[in-house]
Amino acid sequence: MALDLVPAWPAVGSLAGGAGALVLAWAIREHRGRPGVDWFLGVFAAQATWCFAYGTGLLVADPALRALLETATWLGIIWTGVTFLGFALEYTGRSDVVRSRLFATIVGFGLLSTALLVTNSLHGAFWTDFGPDPAFGVETVSYALGPWAYLTVAAETVLVASAVFLLVDTLLSYGPLYRRESAAVALSPIPPGFALVAWALSLGPVPQLQLAPIMFVPHVLLDAYAFNRAEMFERNPTTSRAAERTAIDDLRDPIVALGLDHRVVRLNPAAEAVLGVGAETARDRPLADFLDLPVGVDEGETRASDGDAGPDESVSRETVEIDVADAARPRTYAVSVSRLTDPNGTHVGYTLVLSDVTERERRRQQLEVLNRILRHNLRNDAGVVHGYGEILRDRLDDPEFVQMADAVERRAGALAALGEKAGTVERLLTDREPAATDVRELLDSVVADARERDGDATIELAIGGEPTTADAETTATEPTTADGGAATAADEGTTDGARDADAWVTRVRADALRAVVENTVENALDHHDGEGTERDDGGAWVRAALRLEGDRDGGDGSDESDSGRDARFVLTVADDGPGIPEHEVEAVESGRETALEHGSGLGLWVVAWGAAAVGADVTYAERAPRGTRVTVSIPVVAAE
Numbered sequence: 295m296a297l298d299l300v301p302a303w304p305a306v307g308s309l310a311g312g313a314g315a316l317v318l319a320w321a322i323r324e325h326r327g328r329p330g331v332d333w334f335l336g337v338f339a340a341q342a343t344w345c346f347a348y349g350t351g352l353l354v355a356d357p358a359l360r361a362l363l364e365t366a367t368w369l370g371i372i373w374t375g376v377t378f379l380g381f382a383l384e385y386t387g388r389s390d391v392v393r394s395r396l397f398a399t400i401v402g403f404g405l406l407s408t409a410l411l412v413t414n415s416l417h418g419a420f421w422t423d424f425g426p427d428p429a430f431g432v433e434t435v436s437y438a439l440g441p442w443a444y445l446t447v448a449a450e451t452v453l454v455a456s457a458v459f460l461l462v463d464t465l466l467s468y469g470p471l472y473r474r475e476s477a478a479v480a481l482s483p484i485p486p487g488f489a490l491v492a493w494a495l496s497l498g499p500v501p502q503l504q505l506a507p508i509m510f511v512p513h514v515l516l517d518a519y520a521f522n523r524a525e526m527f528e529r530n531p532t533t534s535r536a537a538e539r540t541a542i543d544d545l546r547d548p549i550v551a552l553g554l555d556h557r558v559v560r561l562n563p564a565a566e567a568v569l570g571v572g573a574e575t576a577r578d579r580p581l582a583d584f585l586d587l588p589v590g591v592d593e594g595e596t597r598a599s600d601g602d603a604g605p606d607e608s609v610s611r612e613t614v615e616i617d618v619a620d621a622a623r624p625r626t627y628a629v630s631v632s633r634l635t636d637p638n639g640t641h642v643g644y645t646l647v648l649s650d651v652t653e654r655e656r657r658r659q660q661l662e663v664l665n666r667i668l669r670h671n672l673r674n675d676a677g678v679v680h681g682y683g684e685i686l687r688d689r690l691d692d693p694e695f696v697q698m699a700d701a702v703e704r705r706a707g708a709l710a711a712l713g714e715k716a717g718t719v720e721r722l723l724t725d726r727e728p729a730a731t732d733v734r735e736l737l738d739s740v741v742a743d744a745r746e747r748d749g750d751a752t753i754e755l756a757i758g759g760e761p762t763t764a765d766a767e768t769t770a771t772e773p774t775t776a777d778g779g780a781a782t783a784a785d786e787g788t789t790d791g792a793r794d795a796d797a798w799v800t801r802v803r804a805d806a807l808r809a810v811v812e813n814t815v816e817n818a819l820d821h822h823d824g825e826g827t828e829r830d831d832g833g834a835w836v837r838a839a840l841r842l843e844g845d846r847d848g849g850d851g852s853d854e855s856d857s858g859r860d861a862r863f864v865l866t867v868a869d870d871g872p873g874i875p876e877h878e879v880e881a882v883e884s885g886r887e888t889a890l891e892h893g894s895g896l897g898l899w900v901v902a903w904g905a906a907a908v909g910a911d912v913t914y915a916e917r918a919p920r921g922t923r924v925t926v927s928i929p930v931v932a933a934e
Contacts, residue, residue, distance in 0.1 A: 302432050304503060308349030311510030315342040318517055330385030336377035344370025345507040352432035360435060361424055367504075368411050368420060368446070371490065375450030375457075376404045378483065382457035386464045400453065407446050419443070427502045436502045439494065447494045454483045478520035485509035548627070548648040551634065556581050559643060568627070568648060581646075587629060625652040680706035726803050728908075733807070733863050733928060734798035737840055740811045744836075748819050751834035757798075758841060797842065800863065801931040806907035809900050811865065814924050817897040818869035826870035827920050839866045844930075861930035870921040874898070879914050901926075 319338035325331045344367055351363035379400065383391045391397055414420045419442035427436035461480040489506040492498055548565035552558060558576045566572055569584045576584060627648040634643040683703030690696050734757050741755050818836045828835035844861035882898045901924075905912045911927040 302353065302430075304430055304432050304434075304505075304508065305349045305352040307508035307511060308345050308352065311507050311514060312342045312345030312349060314511060314514030314518075315339075315345065318514060329387070329389065330381045333377055333381035333384055337374060337381055340370045340373040340377055341510055341513075342370075343367075344374060345510055348504060348507045352434065355426070355433050357424075357426070360426070360433060364421075364424075364435065365411055365414070367507075368443075369408065371450060372404050372407045372411070372446055375453035376400055379453045379457045382460040386460050388460070403449060407442065410442055414440075420446075429500050429503050434500075434502045444494065447490060451487060451491060454487055458483060474520070478516045482513040482516035482520075485512050547650070550581065550585075550646040550648075552581055552644040552646065554641070554643055556644075558584075565648070568625075587631075587646075625650055626655045627651065676706045676709040679703075679709075726805065728801045728803050728931070730799055730801050731804040731807060732799050733865075734840060736804070736808055737811055737838060737865065740808065740815055741838060743812075744815050744819060748834065751819055751822075751836065752829060753815075753819075754835075754837040756837070756839040798840075798863070800928065802908040802928070806904040807910075807928065810904040810908070810910065810912075810926060813897045813900045813904070814865070814867045814926065817874075817901075818867055818871060818922070818924075820897075821874075822869065822871040825872070828870045834869075834871070836867065836869045839868075840864070842930075843927075863928040863930060865926040865928065866923060867926075868917055868921060868923045870917070873916060873920070873922050874914060 315338040319335050319342070322331055322334060326335070347363045347366035347370060351360055351367065354360050354363060380392055380397070383389065383397070410417070410419045419440045421437040421440055421443060424435060424437040427434055458480045486506040486509040489504070489509045493501070493504040493506060545562060546564055548568045549562045550558060550565050550569075551560040557578050557580055559578075561569070561571075561573045561576055566576075569576070571584055581587070628651045630647045630649070632645045632647070633641055634645050635641055680703055683699050683706055687696055687699035687703060690699060737755070737757065741753055745751070745753050815836060815838060819834055822834040824834070825832045826835050841864050842861065843864050878898060882902050901912055904910075905926065909929045913925045913927075915923045915925070917923045
């Protein structure tokens with residue numbers, strides 16, 4: 295046999311396994327302090343004790359010394375499983391378990407086993423009938439295993455199997471990031487583990503020979519691969535698990551995880567503070583014991599099943615007022631309920647996120663009250679001033695006084711309009727659902743209202759290249775461009791599809807889009823100075839043109855999901871007024887209203903906020919030879 299060529303090969307193999315363990319321990323000593331390293335050093339120490347004691351014992355014939363070395367062998371067996379489980383727990387980011395009572399019990403079992411091992415001669419808990427039984431030219435021994443020896447082998451097998459499970463779980467959970475390291479370390483205990491169990495059960499042709507120490511040679515080779523080639527301790531799963539915990543535990547927003555039966559599974563520290571209950575106390579108790587939600591979580595399940603919410607979307611959002619133990623007054627939280635799914639997409643529970651919106655709600659209420667008071671006072675007081683202005687203008691004879699009364703009347707009208715715009719702002723701040731909106735009809739309506747309100751102004755309208763005008767003396771037969779030239783069908787983006795009734799429909803907030811269009815047209819009229827260039831008398835002139843850019847049918851129409859993704863309705867409103875002061879445009883675009891950047895009205899802000907509500911883009915440009923061109927790019931969203 296090939297083994298006969300190596301004298302005392304069982305001893306040589308055992309000593310080689312111990313030497314390999316010491317080499318790896320020396321190699322990883324510089325990584326001490328990193329997750330799992332100290333425990334891994336303990337594993338190698340236990341393995342080296344096991345291998346060296348057994349290998350040396352195979353070369354010793356003295357009965358007393360042989361019994362002492364057998365005791366050291368069992369000492370290595372006892373602590374290999376304990377240290378390997380400690381390594382697996384800390385390496386995979388479960389160091390909290392290492393500090394738990396459960397792990398303390400495991401260590402206690404190791405200490406008790408050590409005490410029984412040392413005093414075995416008094417009670418025989420580990421073995422009896424110890425005697426020499428040579429094989430393969432080495433001093434093997436035979437003895438009857440005691441009950442605690444079997445318990446120790448069983449316990450160590452369970453501990454090693456648990457550690458392997460944790461490492462395999464890491465391999466599966468974190469994908470390729472730690473695959474090589476975890477796979478190598480998870481496989482390494484299998485050869486010596488099977489050999490130990492086989493020896494304890496007296497399996498094999500030479501039952502007195504323990505092959506486990508020899509099987510530590512492949513074990514050490516796998517560990518060496520994990521450390522040297524795969525950089526085992528340069529990166530480890532602790533980082534990922536810590537990131538997962540941090541993502542929940544370190545968030546300021548309270549987060550509650552619920553099972554399908556609405557019982558609490560987990561609370562983060564913020565949720566413990568808000569609900570006034572510890573995580574251990576709350577676990578497995580109904581959420582209703584701590585929080586009365588205004589909406590049931592099952593409502594979100596119904597919505598999701600109807601296709602209104604995906605598995606990762608928030609299924610409901612409500613606000614609830616909660617009495618917080620460390621707060622002077624109740625605080626308001628916006629509660630978002632989401633479906634919780636496993637990696638296979640199976641619905642396994644719910645996640646509740648409570649966002650503190652107390653200050654936001656307080657400011658909203660304050661603004662709402664101030665807005666309504668402001669609008670009420672402006673409407674009433676401006677109406678009084680406007681009425682007295684009219685009376686004064688009609689009764690005064692002095693032209694200078696008439697002019698002053700007329701100015702009072704106009705300013706009162708401007709204040710009343712400001713109050714109306716404030717009401718528009720309040721509506722824009724309210725969340726509303728988008729709806730199918732015909733942009734062409736909306737523009738027609740806005741222009742008709744403007745013509746009725748300001749009958750002296752010329753307001754041209756071109757939709758897809760088809761012009762109309764409200765000038766009482768002139769009917770335009772050809773629309774003019776923003777620069778005063780003739781507009782062709784190509785300029786206006788005329789297409790056959792643009793003439794269809796549904797070609798001008800998009801799904802947006804109709805109230806917000808109307809606010810944008812109304813204020814864009816009104817600003818052009820209200821700020822006209824009567825010195826325009828488009829009319830001979832210099833009167834107010836505005837041109838609104840609407841066209842479709844891009845293909846709302848999604849190119850070749852092969853994929854309906856892409857329909858209209860790049861299409862936009864482009865509204866251009868041009869005037870020949872004095873232009874918008876640059877500082878006012880800068881104030882709106884920067885989002886700040888300061889003493890040095892003070893807008894003269896709410897019109898530009900209403901346009902900006904309304905555009906944001908519908909996802910539109912607004913640009914301002916000077917128009918030659920005079921005036922402003924405002925371009926509003928409106929997204930085309932499928933109506934169904």
